[in-house]
Amino acid sequence: MKDVAARAGVGLKTVSRVVNEEAGVTETTIARVQAAIDALGFRRNDSARLLRKGRTASIGLVLEDLADPFYAPLSRAVEEVARAHANLLFTGSSAEDSAREQELVLAFCARRVDGLIVVPASDDHRYLEPEMAAGVATVFVDRPAGQITADEVLTDNAGGVREGVAHLVAHGHRRIGFLGDRPHIHTATERLRGYREAMAAAALPVHDSWVSMGPTAPDRVRSELERMLAGPEPVTALFVGNNRITVTAVRVLARYGRPVALVGFDDFELADLLRPGISVIAQDPALLGRTAARLLFRRLDGAAGPPHRVELSGHLIARGSGEIPPTH
């Protein structure tokens, strides 16, 4: 910019005015400055600009896995809202590792993002308190913040599962299994709670052997499923805790002799094309992301007030697998 000013024979401030299209510069001066800009290939450094301005016009998004079919549309929705507000988006995957989540969040804060959208991997976000106190707007999405109160956009996980389990009960099932993700994940535990509540509401017992919480690794899902189907009190139906597990469960059941009813949490592409179609409790990941991002920008636009909590609800999509009657 200094070079441009020198070449155009004007002051720094005048170059700044031209670059920012501020009013009050003569046509001839503009032309002279513009010529110098073109000749020198000058490109304004927005980082320097924003250092002076205070805001960076960027937000950070931390989620579990950018490649996950659930989080990918959420990211895209956040991106669209950020774009509408002329903000750039940093993204990072925590890989379900709380240390990595913190590392990413603090790295974004060190770059002075204006805001943060976080799908927590950690269950303790007190490390964020100084940042939030310093003015970094933060919205938690999909899972609640740990040990602090903050804006949150969540799905009613327990409610969704209750609906799914009640659906299986309505189709005559009494021995219903629950196959979920690791218990330290908030949504996994909430979904388990919904299962227990629905079973209790139907006055049905829950055998320990019908419940399994753990990694979504196919090997584990396979063996746990086989155990539930082979025991002395085999399940005739399953509620499955997320899309990763559903996919594996469907693979296992495809090779199993008897039909087993199944309802999964989270919709997925082609669920309607399988035979039977897979019944699911669907949430809308894009809506989750969009809602969180809008809330974030309302905060950045100055909306004060206590932490806001939005709860979205899932809904049942019946496609066949959840309507299979009990076989024994």
Place this chain on the structure above:
Amino acid sequence: MKDVAARAGVGLKTVSRVVNEEAGVTETTIARVQAAIDALGFRRNDSARLLRKGRTASIGLVLEDLADPFYAPLSRAVEEVARAHANLLFTGSSAEDSAREQELVLAFCARRVDGLIVVPASDDHRYLEPEMAAGVATVFVDRPAGQITADEVLTDNAGGVREGVAHLVAHGHRRIGFLGDRPHIHTATERLRGYREAMAAAALPVHDSWVSMGPTAPDRVRSELERMLAGPEPVTALFVGNNRITVTAVRVLARYGRPVALVGFDDFELADLLRPGISVIAQDPALLGRTAARLLFRRLDGAAGPPHRVELSGHLIARGSGEIPPTH
């Protein structure tokens, strides 16, 4: 930092030394500075730091759609490589709009990203020449750069399609249709070329009515497919140009009376669980992203030399749909 220095009663440079863990500061001084840092809740501003340092330790990724099941794993792979190099990642979706691609790319450059990974939507990247001349390392991935020479990581699209079409020919098909994406997309045209080459190699004619290039919107795919299946020379097999189209084609064929053979470009989850399983030419999006990112960081580490072009190859996965014999 000024406040910390004042409170600790030291110079600015000493605070800088402590924050950066540079050698040559007394234990007692460190303790005093650290106490001031804690008391004031000081957090270093990396943007300011990097302004002075020259590099921003961030890269930008522009692709078609962050939510697309093909690009999501590519993004994640880029992210992992960036992380290994202690870089932060900006992401943005061009939505197949060349103006939006340019806007994103230039916004990233204005923030002075060190490097750029671009899945082009545009066919003219001359707008990037000043940026590249100014030192922004750039790698194009999945599709080539337009009107400039640059580092590229591509898939051998034509070769993949030749393999797929030859597979259909080997199973006895002579009337094979091609249903592809819009012709201005480089990969779409390359795949069409592979189709024509394979048909020619098998000495088979190609009817105009067997080829359709256009938007992946389900309505269009459906009507074009119905046309190909209903004409006077109906196709008995289809090569389908990408995963978006494949999904719709599978839906349409599921309701069609006669079995139609199908091979699609790009693998997708659950392709093996459909009946029949869907045969595809699979590429590895994560490998594409990883390769591009590694090349980018080699450039950033100083690797000189002319533009480098890497071509990865796809491979056929036979699952049933591509092995259906002709029915008439």
Place this chain on the structure above:
DNA sequence: CTGAAAGCGCTTACAG
């Protein structure tokens, strides 16, 4: 309409 000075928050190059 235009520009010189000070400052955003840090680091570099130097001197003590």
Place this chain on the structure above:
DNA sequence: CTGAAAGCGCTTACAG
């Protein structure tokens, strides 16, 4: 071992 000055590339607040 420590710090004052200058500078990264811009904008703000003023003065003319």
